[in-house]
Amino acid sequence: RVLFRSHALSYALTLGGHHVITASDGHEALELFRDGSYDIAFVDLKMPRMNGWEVISAIKKIDPHAMVVLMTGWSVRLDDERLSENHVDAVLAKPFELSQINDLIKTVGNSLTLSH
Secondary structure: OEEEOOHHHHHHHHHOOOOEEEOOOHHHHHHHHHHOOOOEEEEEOOOOOOOHHHHHHHHHHHOOOOEEEEEEOOOOOOOHHHHHHOOOOEEEEOOOOHHHHHHHHHHHHHHHHHHO
């Protein structure tokens, strides 16, 4: 299962056979994450009510093994140390291609298969 914020991309991923849940903001994402089991969470750096760093920190406290992808359209260079400290598994810079998301999901699927 995939936790995602964008309805357009979630639709495309659903057509691709993925089970996608969308959240409108960070608080809703955390509620959904607490109530479900997700293989990967795509978290926007800039969101209403909570920023991406806050959401990622909370997700990792709930499930330290959850894969989290930080998405950003900001032209700010993300500090590698901060990414590491927050246990960000991947960064996806906007604009991005659907194929990049599918590649990340395949990577997660492969790691889940290997770990079982």
